[in-house]
Amino acid sequence: MAVFDFDTVINRENTASVKWEQVKQVFGQEDVLPMWVADMDFNPPHEVAEAIKKRIEHEILGYTFIPDSTGEAIQAWLKKRHNWEIHPAWIAYCTGIVPAISTAIQAFTEPGDKVLLQSPVYHPFFRMVEKNGRVVANAQLKLVDNCFEIDWEQFETRLKEGAKLFLSCNPHNPGGRVWTKEELAKMADLCAQYNCLFLSDEIHSDLVYPPHVHTPVAALGETYRDMTITCVAPTKTFNLAGLKASAVIIPNPELRKKFKDVQAVNGTSALNTFGIVGMEAAYRYGGEWLDALLVYLKENIDTAARFIAERLPQIKVMETEGTYLMWLDCRAFGLSEDELKDRLWKKAKLGVEIGRKFGPGGEGFVRINIACPRETLMEGLSRLEKAFA
Ligand SMILES: Cc1ncc(COP(=O)(O)O)c(C=O)c1O
Structure with missing residues (x-):
């Protein structure tokens, strides 16, 4: 099986990337780590290019x-x-x-x-x-x-x-x-x-x-x-x-x-x-690439779930059966939508989606996109910890 590299952090600046280059418009802050829109920080199968x-x-x-x-x-x-x-x-x-x-x-x-x-x-x-x-x-x-x-x-x-x-x-x-x-x-x-x-x-x-x-x-x-x-x-x-x-x-x-x-x-x-x-x-x-990607994504999901269980036990993580989006129940903190934005976007500079955007039932939840190299994931998780410290 071919070896695929999902670990290298790729600089996406100057590509007009919505995920990376519109953080100021979306989150009102510079230096926000984007873990929001459903877009991955990996190269696609090279056969596409x-x-x-x-x-x-x-x-x-x-x-x-x-x-x-x-x-x-x-x-x-x-x-x-x-x-x-x-x-x-x-x-x-x-x-x-x-x-x-x-x-x-x-x-x-x-x-x-x-x-x-x-x-x-x-x-x-x-x-x-x-x-x-x-x-x-x-x-x-x-x-x-x-x-x-x-x-x-x-x-x-x-x-x-x-x-x-x-x-x-x-x-x-x-x-x-x-x-x-x-x-x-x-x-x-x-x-x-x-x-x-x-x-x-x-x-x-x-x-x-x-x-x-x-x-x-x-x-x-x-x-x-x-x-x-x-x-x-x-x-x-x-x-x-x-x-x-x-x-x-x-x-x-x-x-x-x-x-x-x-x-x-x-x-x-x-x-x-x-x-x-x-x-x-x-x-x-793209089949072989996808098989390798799924292994990597699953490891990211498990890593995030373990990190949260150890450091942020107030957050309940819903099992991610599919997608690379994790749905986090942050209701135990008792924060309003604005307070969540303040903690996550402003204090921790973490660009995640606030659950209310997804309609009734989303209040108090946060959606995080884990489709990124492990190094980026760990940085995001430490920002998540900082948000609720
Ligand atoms: C469920 C779902 N449908 C559609 C889309 C977007 O589709 P498109 O970019 O093809 O309009 C997304 C993107 O996140 C999605 O999650």
């Missing part, structure tokens, strides 16, 4: 179509990594998952319709629903023994109240839950019963730690397949967010047509040349 360099040797960057080989690479990846058989014709490409969610809201709901989600959850879900003039129907997750569980009664109530589209996040950001087959089937069955479409944002699906296993909801069977819109991307998996490339898998031809019709209006279906080339290279050649 190789493919892009090869393409730029031909300097004309004219209109570019997405070749069949890209769809075949995605098809092979999903089969190999998630045992999910798709047909490349089911794919609608999109400039990102957030625009894909917005497109789905426009395609499958009407202004004023209810859109179901489960807070605390990736905050743009709220924005996309509200900015599109739809109404958030929230079935807040339950916290049971420091683990997120679905509140089935609330979930069904929101469906009975008429939600037309469910925005599911699997694996779940910020909680790191990987929903089980049983949970997914039960959610999908309820959605089917109340005629609600199931959009599954699976952007974090390649980042799952054993014994947990990611199940694409559409892979559960034909009935589920026909009611689901599944969003995948190489951008979290391989650290390629700037490429703005994602794939929306819609097996049902009627739904796919509706989705593509909206894309034809808002122009989100044409990917940029490097996004296409980079996406294909990542899915084709």
Whole structure:
């Protein structure tokens, strides 16, 4: 097996990095160590840069179509990594998952319709629903023994109240839950019963730690397949967010047509040349790199959990089943949102997300991104200790 280097600290200055070079705007402070937005401080598989360099040797960057080989690479990846058989014709490409969610809201709901989600959850879900003039129907997750569980009664109530589209996040950001087959089937069955479409944002699906296993909801069977819109991307998996490339898998031809019709209006279906080339290279050649990355990330997660248990026992760490985001229950300190910001951002100069941003249920929690070299992680953890000293 090739050796991959995740330990070297890479200086990301002068790359217009949102994570590193916008800390002043986001946290109001200089010298903040950024452990916030879901972006990793590692080089992607080198085959991605190789493919892009090869393409730029031909300097004309004219209109570019997405070749069949890209769809075949995605098809092979999903089969190999998630045992999910798709047909490349089911794919609608999109400039990102957030625009894909917005497109789905426009395609499958009407202004004023209810859109179901489960807070605390990736905050743009709220924005996309509200900015599109739809109404958030929230079935807040339950916290049971420091683990997120679905509140089935609330979930069904929101469906009975008429939600037309469910925005599911699997694996779940910020909680790191990987929903089980049983949970997914039960959610999908309820959605089917109340005629609600199931959009599954699976952007974090390649980042799952054993014994947990990611199940694409559409892979559960034909009935589920026909009611689901599944969003995948190489951008979290391989650290390629700037490429703005994602794939929306819609097996049902009627739904796919509706989705593509909206894309034809808002122009989100044409990917940029490097996004296409980079996406294909990542899915084709990135498997071994990903296996090594997952080992490194898991060691970071365990290191952080041990550090917190020893030095900050007031903080409860939710088990990170997937993603590289850790969800920390800091409620024992009894601090308000502003006090948390003050301690973490100002006093300790640690750029983490304050839980309230993720909606109801996030109050008193903090989300920390541990996808960085161990040296950076240790610095971040010592700042976390300082924040609460
Ligand atoms: C659950 C989830 N969906 C979507 C995105 C962003 O997707 P994109 O950059 O493709 O719009 C993120 C980024 O953190 C995410 O966590």
